[in-house]
Amino acid sequence: MSPEQARGEELDARTDLFSFGVVLYEMATGRPAFSGSTSALIFDSILHKAPTSPVRLNPDLPPELERIIDKALEKDRDVRCQSAAELRADLKRLKRDTDSGRVAAAVLRPRALEQAAPSASSRRKQWILGIAGALVTILAATTIGLFVSRGPRRTKEMVQQRLTANPSDDPVLAQALSPDGKYLAFADQSGLRLRLVKTAETQRLAQLEVSALAWFSDGTKILATAAEPGHPPALWTVSVLGGAPRELRRDAAHASVSPDGSLVSFLSDFTEDAAHSIWLMSVNGEDARKILAAPQTEWFTALTWSPNGRRIAYVRNSVAGGKYTGTLETSDTNGGG
C-alpha cells in the first residue's frame, strides 16, 4: 500500500510503482520495507518512516540499486518514479553497467583483497546480474499487466482504511456506507452523523440513540434502529437532505433493504433485548408480514438479504445449560402470509 492509498486519496499508476519498490526492497534485503505488529504501526511506517538503507542490510548491493529502490519508495509521488518505463530503464541501465563491470568496480573491495578472494567477487557480480535481470523481467511483466492489458483488475488481499477517529469512551455504535460509497452514516453518543468519505466533512443528522443503520437504495434516506431506555427499539427514517426523523415502525430493529429496493426485512417481537421473529414490509412501512418465528428460548440477531433478494440470512441464538449456541441460517422469503 502506498502512502497516498493509506491516506485514502485517488490513486494512479504511481501507487503500483511504490508497491513494486516494496517488492524490490524485500528481494534485495530479505526484509519487508515497512513493518509493525499492528496495521496502525505499518500505516505509520508507510506514511512517515524511511526504510532502513538496503545497503546496510545487504552490503553486497550496488549503490545504484539502492538509489532505484529509494526512488520507487518515495512517499511523495511527484518525486517518485513517474512510470514503469522509467523504472525499467533504470534497472536495465544497472544490469548493463553490471555486465560491463562499471557497477561491480564501484562496490568491489580494494584490489589486494579482491585478488585474495576472487571467487567471492565473482559470486557477487553474478548475484547482482541475477537480481537485476530478474527485476527487469518482473518489471516488464508488471508493465504489461498494468499498462497493456485493459482487463479488469483482480483483487486478492484485504487492506484497511480508517474512516472514523472516535475516542475509546465514545465508540462508533453503528455504521453504513451509502449505495454509491461516497458517504458514511455512523452513530455515536452524539447521535447520527453523515460523513463524506473523501474529505471527512461531517454533519449531524439526528439526535437518536442508534444501534443499527441501513441505507435506502436511492441513497437519500437512512433506516435507523433507535430505542429509548425501557422501550423496545423502533425503526426511523432519516433524510440526508434534512428534516425531522420519522418513525416507520415500533418494535422493530436491524432493518435491511432488499437489493431491488422494494422491501425491508427487520427483527421484531422483542422480549427485553431479544427479537423472536423476522418480518418483511414495504419501504414505506406498509404490508408487514412475519416470515419466521422463534420460541421464547431462541432469538434472532443479525439479518441480511441474499444478492438476488430471494433469501435472507440471519443468526438464530439459543442458550441451554448456560451455554450459548448460534447458527447462521438462510431461509427463502415466502414464509408467513
Place this chain on the structure above:
Amino acid sequence: MGGDRTIIVSEPNLGDLVWLADGRIVYSLSESWLNYSDTNLGQVAVDPKTGTVSSTDYVPTSRRNRLQGQGKGPNDTRPIIDDLLVTGLPQIERGLKEER
C-alpha cells in the same frame, strides 16, 4: 412459519453478517460472548437460490475485525467485491480488496 430453511454455520459467538454479490456470506466470529475485541471474520460461499453451501473458507482477515450492521460496501452489486466495512472498535474501517 418460515420457508425453506438451511443451516450454514454453527458457532457459539456469531456476530453480524453480510451476503455479498459473489455469493459469500461474511460473518463476525468472536472468541467469547463478551469479548468483542477478539473477533475475526469468517466466510462461507452460499448459493443464493438454494441456500446451500458451495464452499467454506475461514478468516479472510488475520487481525481483530468485526462486521457491524450493514457492513457491506457499495460495490456489492459488482461481481468482484472491492470493499466491505469492518470495525476494530471503536473505529470504522473500510476493508479494500487490493491487488498485490
